[in-house]
Amino acid sequence: MSITLEISTTNYSDDSFNIKRSLSHMESLTGAYNGYMFSEPTENFGWTFFKIAFKSELQQGIEEKFADMISKYRSSTAEEKFADFMHDYFASKNCQVKIKVVG
Template identity: 50%
Template sequence: MINAVYEISSINYLDDKLIINNALSELAAKCGLQNEFDFGQPTSRFGWTFFKVWIKPNFQMQIEQRLADMIKKSKGSKHEEKFTNFLTDYFQSKGCKVKVKLVEV
């Protein structure tokens, strides 16, 4: 299984990256994991900063198992859409105003 790649769109890159890093680290710790995600280099356009986050398959699987109820309630008809919307909602609940898009599975 390969890493899922998500593109994050942010208008407050440094703060949002820190919040996302802390949120994913917290989730990984709850799953008994560490170093299960990585960030790509940011690019800026039109006041937005875009950067990628790679989530390792084992970590994504652990999130899906532990937070299945929350993911099921997320918008979307396909599982990938639900998980992507769950990530957006999860990051926003931590104080991030970001958009998340699945770009590669």
């Protein structure tokens, strides 16, 4: 099963660069390359929205490598726990974004 996250940001150029750099590092850690796809961004009321579709190999690698951290989130579903973990991971890499699970 692969997950898609919708990202909301007010600073698309910086945040998208930092997210791509962060995901590249995550690919190196898990050995799962070309593990995600970005959608085209859309703008509305000063916010930019785009989606990141994780391929199952990268998602599983992240879930296995960081299982102890992901399990500590209080979200009700595994997808929401993954999204909460990715939010905190991106925040640690200087990205001020909002994340929600879609599809």
